[in-house]
Amino acid sequence: MNVRVGVKLSEAIQTFELTRHFNSLVAVNHINLEIGKGELFSLLGPNGAGKTTTIRMLCCLLKPTSGTAQVMGYDIAEEPFKVKELIGVSPQETSISERLNCWENLSLIGEIHRLTSTETKRRSQELLERMGLIERSKDQVRKFSGGMKRRLSLIMALVHDPEVLFLDEPTLGLDPQSRRAIWEYIAQLKGKKTILLTTHYLEEADVLSDRLAIIDEGKIAVLGTPEELKKNLSDKQTMVIKVGNLTAEVMSGLRGRYAEVEQRNDELILSASELDFKEITEYLYSQGITIRSAALKQPTLDDVFIQITGKELRE
Amino acid sequence: MRFWAFGKRNLKEIYRDPLALGFLLGMPIAFIVIFSFAFGGEHASPLNISVVNEDNRSATSEAFVQCLENMENLEVNRISEKSQAEEELSTGKLSTYLVIPEGFAQQAKQEGQPVKLELVFDEADPMTAQRVEPVIRVAAAKFLQISSPLDIKLLGQGVEVKDNYINYMVPGMIVFGLMILVPTGVRIIVTDKEKGFLSRLLTTPARPWDFILGYALALVPVVAVSTMIYLGVGMGMGLSMVGNLGLAFLVFFIIGLCCIGIAMILGALFSSEAQGEPACWFFLLPMAMISGAWWPTEQMPSVLQRIAAAFPFFHAMDASRQVITGGASFTTILPDLYWLIGWTVVLFAIGIILFRRQMAS
Structure with missing residues (x-):
């Protein structure tokens, strides 16, 4: 393997100040990423943040305006065909030959990657069975539902057994059942393949990712494991309690004990650097307050995302 | 061979789309049949x-x-004096007449010498002249192949072209x-x-070619x-093949390749069907x-003729007509073939360059 000097062999994908302009618009702005072999890394961000542009550059579909990247040690600008031999891509559009059936679509990809016919058939059979498409595998793809096309698109990215997998919004527009089926399959690939995933579904990123980055306006805004990002969101804990017969005296007592106390209709919201669930509930009981429900609120990736980008997610 | 796998896929996409295939084959067949019924064959009135x-x-x-x-398909009326023909044309009794000028026999004897004929027509009725002109042209072309005037009568009767309009x-x-x-190619x-299918394939190790x-x-x-x-339908409608069928097929095959080359270029330039198809017709x-x-x-005006002669379609029509109606040999149509082959090579080279540029964008 012709490996560039200085490249870390443990890294599957490395970007070096990767930048792409479209006229005056800076779609990707000096991004530096290191994704380890076997890691599942997610790129999150609002529409137009630069996720797909980053993937298109890493798949050698777009040339960077400046900077570069390496996939398995091969430079995307200098050795694009070496990179293309090692990657599998499931694009945002399903991008399947509509008048071909599953076998014919997979055979095309197999032949382009110079797999033997036997090997292509074996891999196709295995993947079609696993993704629940074997019974419809001889039907022309144009007769498939959106979910079936997405699953076939994923199989087309996998049939040649690539080392690195790029999944651009693999569950976009799918019903919850189809989405779960694809998540389960991606989860099975963890550790076996290096996966770069972009998604709008934060739950998807939370469940699947080893690490993730939130990209906004072409820049990496934050990077880490889902747990790290949620933990770093705030150094305060929040407790939400649904109560009845709350009195001014009790509110005054709580304000003396905790940093932030807020009442929203029948909800009492307490925030402090440390909250003791038992202590709070016992205090309220002792004051004769009826507690209907109480929970310590865990931060979610949604909270992280909105804090970082200040934007709601859009599809 | 990656291109072979890709070619098989594209062929399946074509023949599994019956509507598109019907349009591709149906329109020219409809044209041949309609024009043949309208202006040629047994169904058409003979031309006066x-x-x-x-x-x-x-x-x-x-x-x-x-x-x-x-x-x-001709009804010939002999007129002894040109003045009489001019008068009948001016009074509307005639719309077209042919003058065989003095020196016709001399010109016919000398090989390579242009042989002049005059087709005088009423400018108010140019369509009749347009129908007559190709018939006269084909008949003269057949007739003037005869080198010895002694054989004139015999060979003159031997003209087997049944319907010269169809042959034209x-x-x-x-x-x-x-x-x-x-x-069709641009649409695919x-x-x-x-x-996004092409984008997906561009992430594979496939090369521009x-x-x-x-x-x-x-x-x-x-x-x-x-x-x-098309040849079968044409023959069914009365096309009579004077020259070599294989040679005619070769001409059509090369212009077909030229058209594929043009499709590759326009396909590389345009990114949506809404742009690509109108652009094709705007050119074609x-x-x-x-x-x-x-x-x-x-x-046509000479400037348009010169423009037409710079493109391959003119040469394909010229060469195929020479073969089909004039029995021209391979060497006779070689200049036209040079044009066709040259254009094919150039078009494919430009297509590959454009695809390479697109892959590198």
Whole structure:
């Protein structure tokens, strides 16, 4: 393997100040990423943040305006065909030959990657069975539902057994059942393949990712494991309690004990650097307050995302 | 071979789309049948043509008039004086007459010497002259192949062309039919672009020539099959093949490849079907008009003739007509073949460059 000097062999994908302009618009702005072999890394961000542009550059579909990247040690600008031999891509559009059936679509990809016919058939059979498409595998793809096309698109990215997998919004527009089926399959690939995933579904990123980055306006805004990002969101804990017969005296007592106390209709919201669930509930009981429900609120990736980008997610 | 895999896929996409295939094959067939019924064959009324022979009634000119009289789709009316023909034209009794000028026999004897004929027509009725002109042209071309004036009478009767209008029209229609490969090829490429299929394939190790050859390969059988169908329909409608069928097929095959090359270029340039198809017709319809698909190019201003001669369609129509109606040999049409092969090579080279540039964008 012709490996560039200085490249870390443990890294599957490395970007070096990767930048792409479209006229005056800076779609990707000096991004530096290191994704380890076997890691599942997610790129999150609002529409137009630069996720797909980053993937298109890493798949050698777009040339960077400046900077570069390496996939398995091969430079995307200098050795694009070496990179293309090692990657599998499931694009945002399903991008399947509509008048071909599953076998014919997979055979095309197999032949382009110079797999033997036997090997292509074996891999196709295995993947079609696993993704629940074997019974419809001889039907022309144009007769498939959106979910079936997405699953076939994923199989087309996998049939040649690539080392690195790029999944651009693999569950976009799918019903919850189809989405779960694809998540389960991606989860099975963890550790076996290096996966770069972009998604709008934060739950998807939370469940699947080893690490993730939130990209906004072409820049990496934050990077880490889902747990790290949620933990770093705030150094305060929040407790939400649904109560009845709350009195001014009790509110005054709580304000003396905790940093932030807020009442929203029948909800009492307490925030402090440390909250003791038992202590709070016992205090309220002792004051004769009826507690209907109480929970310590865990931060979610949604909270992280909105804090970082200040934007709601859009599809 | 990656291009082979890609070509198989493209061919399946073509023949599994019956509507598109029907349009590709159906339109030229409909044109051939409609034009044949309208202007040629048993169903059409014979053309009336008055002939003024000013060549002192030489044996050669007389044989030529007899040749015209023997043609099934012509009714020849001899007029002795040109002044009488002029008067009848001015009073509307005639719309067209043919003058065989003095010196016709002399010119016919000398090989390579241009032989002049005059077709005088009423400017208020140019369509009749347009129908008569190709018939006279084909008859004269057949007649003037005769080198010895002694054989005039015999060979004049031996003209076997049943319907010269069909012989003139069918080669033009076949080339026009093959021109429809351009929007067909463009549609396949831009649809692959629009649906992201080409982007997916561009993330594989396939090279630019794999794409060009893959798209082209799928259209080659379409060229061969459609040419055979058009020729078959043409023959069914009365086309009589004077020259070598294989040579005519070769001409059509090369212009078919040229059309595939144009499709590759336009397919690389446009990114949506809404742009690609109108752009094809914007280019192809004027090309068909000035190249002689529907009327003789000699009627056009010389500047248009020169423009037409710079493009391959003109040469394909010229060469195929020479072979089909004039029995021209391979060496006779070689200049036209040079044009066609040259254009094919250039178009494919440009197509590969554009695909390479697109892959590197």
